[in-house]
Amino acid sequence: MPAFDSKDLFDPKFLQSLSRLHLRAKRVAAGGRHAEQRSRDMGAGIEFKDFRPYTPGDDFRAIDWTIYQRLGRVFLRLFEEQEDLPVYLMPDISRSLFLETPPRARSGLRTALALASIALNQHDSVGVFPFSDQMQILLRPQAGSGRIMRFAKALAGLEMGKHTNLTLSLRKLDSLRLRPGLLVLISDFFEPGGLDTALEQLGRMRHKLLLVQLLRPSDRDPALQGDYELVDCETGQAASVSITPTIRDRYRKAYGAFEEQLTGFARKRGAGLLQMDVEQEILPQLSGLFETGSYVV
């Protein structure tokens, strides 16, 4: 049973407000479709890139006659080929994203759809690979701005998964041998057992990375006091804890280490990291990411 209603999750106003945002890649991998992203290929683009001497068989239309007149030698004008940027969205749909109010999954899915909308509007291909204990292929990479409603319905139809297994999900995505593109990982990154293995696997991915961390202020500083039996909603593992100021300090220390691990990885890998407060509207936060109107990966 779907966790959200599509109308509630994605209203038209929300989609419309995304039109001014753009994703830009410095260079996309060769072999893609013709689109708006700059590629390493020389081709029929409109952006001049270089000259080279004529060789038999070259297209005469590319000869720069002005240079020939001036120098008496035949050179060809070369133009930059513009191709698409494959965007692979990996929203986390494990149990932990559906637990609290408002659920993190709502912000996660709206973020996913926002990014999909942005990419589709600039003729990039977008694929959706939600994951929990394993990855599933919801929508294979496809392009076309008219497909946005299809994406919206597909995302809204997602059901709550089981526990998080980011490592396994990344391995599975990697095994698909997709064209290098932008991998957007939308998750709380609460990986049972720690992030070490998952980050190691993430580091091996051939894609550019954008990490969207779904968090809320209480993650960093929980307002709990007293004696609790805390039950992990994904693993069912219970921890009896008497929350004292000391214990809270230690918690904050552990959480700080977790954040440091994630930001350190992003910095080292050159990945983008967006910390999305799920208790706030996502658009202002996304706007922060697209400070100049576009986000360059």
Next chain:
Amino acid sequence: MSLLALSLPLFLLGIPVLAFLLFSLHRLRIRHQRMEVVTTLFWQEAIEEARARVLVQRFRHPLVYAFLLLISLLLWSGFSDPRLASDPKAQSLILVEGARVHQGSTPEDALAAVQDLLSEMPSEGRSVIWCGARERTLLASGEHAALLEARWQKLEPQATPSHLAAIVGRLARQQRETPLATRLPLHLILVGTETLPKDLLSRLPRDMSVQRLEVEPRSTRAAIELVALGMAPASSGAWNRVDLLLRLRAALANPKSPPRLELAGSPVTASPSHRVEDGVDRYLFTDLPAEGQLLQVFAGGSKMALGSILLPKRRVLQVQVEEGLPPELLAVLEADPGLRLVDSRPDVRIGTSTVTDGVPHLWLDPKSREPVFRFTQTEGSRGETSLRRRFGSLGLDGIDAEDPDVDGAGAAKSGSQGVQVRVDIRDGSRRSIQMPLALLGHGYNFVQSRVFPLFFAQALRWLTAVEEAPRRVAAGEILRGDPSARTDAQGVRLDPVGASFYLPRAGLYQRADGAVLAASLLSPMDDSERAVLPPLQLDSAGSSSMLFWITLLALLALVAEWILVRTGRMP
């Protein structure tokens, strides 16, 4: 400092017990609030780090334990009701009047007042003594006040004279005789009496004080004090009837109902006349049958008699009168309502013949010219002594102002003529009186004298040996002049060695010869000889409570704990 509600060992024992109990509770498994969270990853890390540093796994909050222990000990101390004694070495004796001397309050009121007093006093150094016919310790020093009520309920006020003055005197003597080095100040608190003899109070040692505990009437049943109980011959003139006077004082001005009388256990239906004199209710019951029965007075719904009195036995004597007696004598006999002149089966006979049919008789000897009264009695020397004591009531004193002859014969003057009249007492098998008939003649003025009707009325009653009323003595005072052996109501001989003694309680006692003694409570002293004792102030009962300060400390501890919790320094 002393503890009012708990003994010191019990209080001290409670401290480690409380500490151990709280420690055990603190180590018990904590009842956690179950909560589902997105991850326990960071909590697990925090706990693991904490566990490595604690010595005892579950004893996690020593500060909480310290506060709990502090507050619990303060409450425990408050429960034990510690007192700061103003004079820690002083001894306090609470003397409870056990005599049935009502002070405008019921015994229940007195008990409540004493309990209130005890609640303000430390248990060490105070005792409660019941002062009835015998002294009895109700509460010894150090004993818990809760023991008092059960012991008190087993007692009831006794019809015995108040011994409080004697007890206070004895304690004062003991205090004086105790060496100063070992002497402790002594505070006496009297319950149930408001006065003591002035001279006794003036002789008290300096380190001894006497105060009275004021007993407030609390019960709805007003305490009623019997002020006076007495009787007199019936004003109606009926010989075998008496009038009874009662004076009662009620402590509370609630609607009064007349006292209830029981005669030999049966209720008396009589409507008394009622009058209030100086706040005292005066009831007069008239024409009660004087048949020698015990009359008890009840009032205020109490099942305990306020007092009792033995009514006289006044039956009408059957007198047979022979021919030839002077008309003056006949007129006297007919005028006596206690006598009835009969022709047969008389109780006593009066005449000029010497008939010896066993009936006591008064023989007016027509032949004798010698002015001699000859009494024949049957009790030997004891009877002779008794008879001599009755000369006054027989009117012989009125005949002769001089003392009788010590040899058993006396001389008496008869009127103004100065003729010597002798009184002769001898032993015999039956009582009789012989006197010359001529004494009633014109040669003497005996007939015209005031004692003439009295002599014959009393003489006839002496002859029939009718004891109208038992001899009345004062309970609590040494009994003198009556060497007869006495037994109490249970037949126990009271003076086995013949020593002088007193009857301890009011009531009826029987002599060895069967005669009855009625011991009564008499007011022995004039109020002018008594001093009113100062009332006891509760705050001067020897200690001050620390409950306020302990409660304040506990509240401060609670506030401090609350602040620590609110500021996150304590879970």
